Amino acid sequence: MTFSILAHDPETGAIGGAAATGSLCVGGWVLRGTLAAGMSASQGAAPSTFWGEDVLTRMAGGCDAETAVARVTDADGGRAHRQLSALDLKGGTGAFTGHSNDDAKGSLDFAGGIAAGNMLTDTGVLDAMAARFTRERGSLDRRLLAALDAAAQAGGDFRGLLSAALLVLSPDRPPLTLRVDYHPDDPLAALEALHHKATTGPYADWTRQVPVATDRARILK
Numbered sequence: 570m571t572f573s574i575l576a577h578d579p580e581t582g583a584i585g586g587a588a589a590t591g592s593l594c595v596g597g598w599v600l601r602g603t604l605a606a607g608m609s610a611s612q613g614a615a616p617s618t619f620w621g622e623d624v625l626t627r628m629a630g631g632c633d634a635e636t637a638v639a640r641v642t643d644a645d646g647g648r649a650h651r652q653l654s655a656l657d658l659k660g661g662t663g664a665f666t667g668h669s670n671d672d673a674k675g676s677l678d679f680a681g682g683i684a685a686g687n688m689l690t691d692t693g694v695l696d697a698m699a700a701r702f703t704r705e706r707g708s709l710d711r712r713l714l715a716a717l718d719a720a721a722q723a724g725g726d727f728r729g730l731l732s733a734a735l736l737v738l739s740p741d742r743p744p745l746t747l748r749v750d751y752h753p754d755d756p757l758a759a760l761e762a763l764h765h766k767a768t769t770g771p772y773a774d775w776t777r778q779v780p781v782a783t784d785r786a787r788i789l790k
Contacts, residue, residue, distance in 0.1 A: 570671075572689060572725060573599055573610040574698050574716045575656040576682030578709045584608050584656065585737035585745075587713040589757060591688065591726040596734025596748035604738050604782055605629045606658065613652035613670050613687055617645065624655045624663075638663030652676075654685040679703055684716070690724030697723035710737045710745055714764060717757055733760040743779040 573588035586608045588599045601621035602608040606629035611621035620641050627637035634657040642648050642665040649669040654676055656662050662683040664676035674687035679699035686694055701719030705712040713735060721730065733756040737745040747767060749759045766772060 570614065570688045570726065570728075571595060571599055571610075571612040571616075571652075572684070572686030572694055572698065572717075572720050573612060573654065574682060574684045574702060574713060574720075575608040575610055575654055575662070576702060576709065576713060576716075577608075577656060577658075577660055579660065579681075581709070581739060581741075583709045583737060583739040583742075584658070585709050585713050585735070586610055586656075587717050587733075587735045588612070589717050589721065589725065589730050589733040591728030591731055593732050594748070594750045595732040596736065596746070596750070600734055600736045601625055602736055602738050603629065604658075604740060607634065608656045608736075608738075610654045610685060611651070612685070613650055613667060615647060615650040617647070617651055617653075620645070620651065620653045624653060628655065628657050633657050633659070633663070634661045635663035638665050652685060652687055654683050656682055684720075686720075686726075688726050688728065690727045694720050694723045694725060709739075710735060710764065710768070713737070714757075714761060717760075721757055730756050732756050735760060735764065740782045742781055743776045 571590040575586045606625040609621040634655040649667040654664040670687040673689040676685040677695040684698040697719040698716045702716040705715045749756045
């Protein structure tokens, strides 16, 4: 019931994901990430939030994304109704799509990330996401938002959209985690507006005082 994209920026070390769906609260259900492991998107007809967390745990323990996805999904008797994609810190990807998810469904690797979805108008939605992300210039968050827009323009979720989310983690910046849990008209436009508010003006100024992963003061002795 969702389309999502996971990607990394090798120049800055940032990793991120974005997702949208014709149901509610896509950010809380789908996107997970940590700078110690990578990113995950757990979605589908009966999504498992455990999958999203467990695949990160396995990647943090040394598994590449493909191996981590296989180990997590193979053990779940409900996997036919679920979908999982993952991105490790080396840029490797892994994905699983259960056969009981509604068509169109699937995943697509591209340079720098992975796109996945189900309940799509057609699999061209995945191509549109990957192509837009690849050719877009600018920060990782802007590229991810552009990819969501391209997916919607290509047909997106065949039910329309009700929620959208963005999660970006950077070594030298505070986490950017934005969610539009319900918007009956245009959740992508609402997410764009929220992103603008969060990255400009007084709020953006305030975030510059928040500790980040590269702060030397955080290093444990």
